[in-house]
Amino acid sequence: MSENQIHQRCPLCLQTADSVLRMPDRIYGKRYAILRCRSCRTSFTDPFPSEDELNRIYSGEYWAKETTLGKKGRLGRAVTKFNLVRMALLIRPLLKTLPPGASVLEVGCGSGHLAAYIKRCGFEVEITDISRDILEEVRAVHNISGYCGNLEEIEFEHQYDAIVFNNVLEHLRSPNRAISTAAKLLKPDGRIFVEVPNIDSYQFKLLGARWYHLAIPQHLYHFSPESLDRIMSTNAMNKIWASTYSPRTSAAGYAASLIPSLQPAKLRQAWSTPKLLIYLILQIAALPLVCAESLMKRGATIRCIYQKKSE
Ligand SMILES: [Zn+2]
Secondary structure: OOOOEOOOOOOOOOOOEEEEEEEEOOOOOOEEEEEEEOOOOOEEEEOEOOHHHHHHHHOOOOOOHHHHHHHOHHHHHHHHHHHHHHHHHHHHHHHOOOOOOOEEEEEOOOOOHHHHHHHHOOOEEEEEEOOHHHHHHHHHHHOOOEEEOOHHHOOOOOOEEEEEEEOOHHHOOOHHHHHHHHHHHEEEEEEEEEEEEOOOOHHHHHHHHHOHHHOOOOOOEEOOHHHHHHHHHHOOEEEEEEEOOOOOOHHHHHHHHHOHHHOHHHHHHOOOHHHHHHHHHHHHHHHHHHHHHHHOOOOOEEEEEEEEOOO
């Protein structure tokens, strides 16, 4: 088994980091710290879990099983539709900036629903994932082809008009390397869409270690708008659109933090109609709070579009 990677310094810029929070993870109860770099202000999990630990987590029922909701009767189908609408709202700001038929790459495709929606909107879509099983499932269900592996290890055949990182960057050991690779894969003026949890949010301030979107130990990095902008500008990407609201994850953050048994992965594994209804009601109840924090630019999610600088 490989050793956990313990940080003496920031893994991105090698400067000194301070402890923000100490907490156990939700899966094994092992102690982790969240540290924040004094220089680049990026927060990260310490130690990073070993590859074996992460593989065990990801090889479980982590993704893809949303497709089983359709088999859970009328409520299951309604939830699937609700999720698809949220997915559409999530990516609409990017799609509005692209010409018809533009090529889009989604990195870490999860259930494949987002890529399928982009395809239905008339764009050329390809995907990447580290799991061959997920790629095969997405190909079978949505007829979308993909590449297996980490972005920087894949040999791509062409460049893209846009690259999507939907709640992916925080899982990577080197987000900087991934963005650097993505920037090279873009056509001139190409765009990168990113959604990640926002550690500078009021939700994190309010909920601390209970905050669902910390997702220790899977989330290796915890971005603020400032630290994300820094990685992007280092790679010659200019921010052209930003929001701290996500139709998919902002309100869900409150519901899943307050009642951990309502977390989406748990609901997917053990279907319970009353729990699902409570989950939806809590999200609706949280909406005024979510709107207010987003208006103050301190919402739970960073959702941005960056454009490649002209050479
Ligand atoms: Zn740093």
